[in-house]
Amino acid sequence: MRHVGPLVVALLLAIILGGCRPAAAPPVQPPDSGVGTSDGATGYPLTVTDDLGAEITLQSEPRRLVSLAPSLTEIAFALGLADRVVGVTSYCTYPPEARKKPQVGGYVNASEEKILALSPDLILCTRGTPTTFISGLRAAGLTVAAFHETSFDDVVRAIETIGVLCNVQPRARQVAGELRQGLTDLERQTAHLTAEQRPRALFAVWLDPLFVSGPGSFQDAILRAAGARNVAGTDKPYSNLSAEAAIAADPQVLLLSSQHAVVGTAEADKTIARLRQDPAWQGVSAVKQGRVVVLDAGHVAVPGPRLVLGMRDIAAAVHPDLFDARGMQ
Amino acid sequence: MTTTARRDGRVFGVVLPLILIAGVGAGLISLFVGAAEQSPAQVVGALLDGGRALVTGHPYPVDTLHSIVLNLRLPRLLLAALVGVCLALSGSVMQALFQNPMADPYIVGVSSGAGLGAVVAMMLVAPLAPLGLVTVPALAFAGGAAVVLLVYILSQRAGRVHTATLLLTGIAVGSLVAAATSFLLLVMEQDLRGVLFWLLGGLSGRGWTHVAMIAPHAVVGFVACLVAVRPMNLLLLGEDTAASLGLDVGQAKRWLLALSSLLAAGAVAVGGIIAFVGLVVPHIARLLVGPDHRHLVPVAAASGALLMILADVAARVLVAPSELPIGIITSALGCPFFLYLLRRQGGRGL
Structure with a gap:
């Protein structure tokens, strides 16, 4: 313990922060209240508040995405953003095409330098990414959107928000709708129990x-x-x-x-x-x-x-x- | 000196029974409390059923009550006691061997070797590490023992081992091994959790298999400590004096190192790395009954068991239905008591 202590504690914190987030989430701005438009096109510049409470502004539609979590990589691919993803983590193994993207490291050892070199215009991360790392990226002038993905609604909202941020709202509504519908269907089928x-x-x-x-x-x-x-x-x-x-x-x-x-x-x-x-x-x-x-x-x-x-x-x-x-x- | 010794002897006759009684009391508490609410009558009934099953071979009912009492609480009580005995005795022997109050069971690299062994085990076995897995403790023991052996061999100069060389070699090799562990942890990142929780130390998820693993270490170690009382007492006088009184110092140090490593590796293998117990329990025992190992060994063993049983109860109950790492509790319980003794007695016997 004495010898491996500091590393163990750092890794454990990363895991605990990534694995068991606090129940109380900061208020999240619904993606379709003012930022999304009825015809499904996003207007830029766009300002939203992310799940860590930070205000982020996109001047134009993001074209170069880096994802720092497997779930966000999956969402990006599901929303048809595969071509825009320029960097993923070593954990991002689904869909299989994600493996072919340049890797920027993992949760605890992602490389800030590697991310900078990819010159992304939007970085997607979860609260598993250390906040100091996020502030480092922001200090370097990058735009980082952090997502809280604990509850089922969090997941649906993350999909919708990424849809708004990347101007793929129709597709996002469809994917989010399938999830919502799935849960509603289950509830309906078990209501009689x-x-x-x-x-x-x-x-x-x-x-x-x-x-x-x-x-x-x-x-x-x-x-x-x-x-x-x-x-x-x-x-x-x-x-x-x-x-x-x-x-x-x-x-x-x-x-x-x-x-x-x-x-x-x-x-x-x-x-x-x-x-x-x-x-x-x-x-x-x-x-x-x-x-x-x-x-x-x-x-x-x-x-x-x-x-x-x-x-x-x-x-x-x-x-x-x-x-x-x-x-x- | 003689009056002190006589007083220590009298104190010993009082202190040891008191600690043993407290240990039995703590053991009973640990059987009756836990995250699950079982009435005392239910617990007693389950224990009787278990005892009957042991005597007559007639199986006890397979239900959650019997599982919890007979296969969780009872083995954990024994594990806590045995780990406490091993750590406290290992620390006592290390402190005698190094003639240094800072010595603890992990001082010559048992912990870093065990950590490496555990990480390797987790890389080799299925990532879905099932409960009751023995690969990790087995390789942890092997790793700890291998590092101690390596340190010992590297410390030898013309057949002699200087204590200072042993200490420094232990630190150097320990750092290297810890670096290798850190590297492996980063490489295998995805499957870290098991290793990390194991390294933090604790008895959660351990059962009868682990009791069977540590019991020989504790029993053999305790008996060997009683046998080694004289050489340890002689070493307290300094190596030269001990040699002039007829002790084969080289051989004594070799045996004591092996003994202490056996004890420490056993504890690390089943409980991970648990802070504080091995370092401070020997001091607590020394402050209570003096430095004579005839008194120190039994009192340290009993105190170690008592502290670990109490700590495990607290670890299981404080944040139920979750559990706390036991190292937090051992420090929180042991430190204030130790500081109290230290201030009251002015550090006698350190």
Whole structure:
């Protein structure tokens, strides 16, 4: 600890800031109140307040984008901005074309110099990017828009805001609309369920240490819409949970984000098997009834357009009787 | 000297039973409290069912109550106690070996070696590290032991090892190994979380497998410490005096280093790197019962166990249903008590 201490603490802070953001978000200016226009064209110069509360001004339509988060890269590609993306992080592996873009580093070791050299006119980042790094970029004269992507609404709003910023509002409305519609559809299809018919569920972002999605996270919104009761029992969107609390909550369905394991592979099966063999977890209903499900992290853990797939995956895991799992990878 | 020794002996006869009683009390508390609300009667019932299962082989019911009491709280209580014993004894031996009050279990690089071992383990095994995984502790132990061995070999000059050389070599090699760990951490960035939380230290997610891993270290280490009481007492007088009193100083240092590393590596392997316990518990014990290792070893072991049990209870309960890293608690609990003793007794025996 003494030797690796400073690095560990720095990395951990980066992860904690990136992984579990505070519940209270600064007020976000709705993208269509004054900045967007009815015919879907954005007028420049454009001034908006980003999710960190900073006022940013775009003089003209941005043509060179750098994305500092995988979710924002996915959004940019989904909005048809692939040609404008000039830089991504080493984590940005989806869609596959994103891998071909120049990389500027990761969360904790992105290169300011590399970003400057790409001369972007708009940098997209999440609150996982250290604020000192953001202020450094701004001090260098670059325009940085920070997005808060904790709740389901945050994700939808991020898509719409990027649509406004980059003058692709019709496409953004379509992508955001699909997400909203997906959630509404789930709610409609589970509306008839009684409280007893809604299984106790737990969504583990990481298993070791156990981090779960609580109220205010987009996974929580999807779980509830899909007809489950989230038993995380915390008041934070993402929280470390003791094994004791998780086991005492006795989830009937345990959902695990695959992180980097590919769903359906031996690796994912092995995880489930080991959880089943852990004596501490053997009394849990989900383990007893074989309802531990590993879900593709790309669908359920990246706050972007692929949540459409995530909703389908989670619904099928929670209510296999109601929802079709066909088409799952 | 003799009156002091006699007084220390009397104090020892009072202090040790008190600490042991407190330890049992703390152990009971740790079985009855937690994030899950179980009535005392339920806990007792689960414990009885567990005991019956052990004696008769008739399995206890598989439900959340029994899981929590028998497979979470009970192994964690034992782990906390065993880690505390290992750290406190390792620190006591290191302080005797180096004749330096600043020595702690990690002083010759066990921690940096274990850190590297853990990171390598996390790179080798599935990123979805399942609960109860043993690869990390196993490689952490191997890494810690390998670094201590390397430091020892590098410190040798014509078959002799100077304490100062050992210390400096430990610092140098430790830095190098820590640099390698930092590099690997950056390269493997995506899978950091497990390693980071492990490095921060704690007992969350550990179970019976880990108890089985550390128990031999604690038992063998404790017995070996009792056997090594005389050489440690002689070393307190300085190496030259110890040699003139018939101690093979070179051999004694070798054995003490091996003993201390065995203890430290065991603790690091199951609990990560837990601050404060190994450094300060020996001092607390010394302030209570004096420097004689016949008294110091049992009191340090018992105090280490007590402090860790209390710290683990606090780590589990304070921010429930989440958990705190235990290192925060050990420092917060141990530091004020240590400062109090230090001020009251004027630093006797340091």
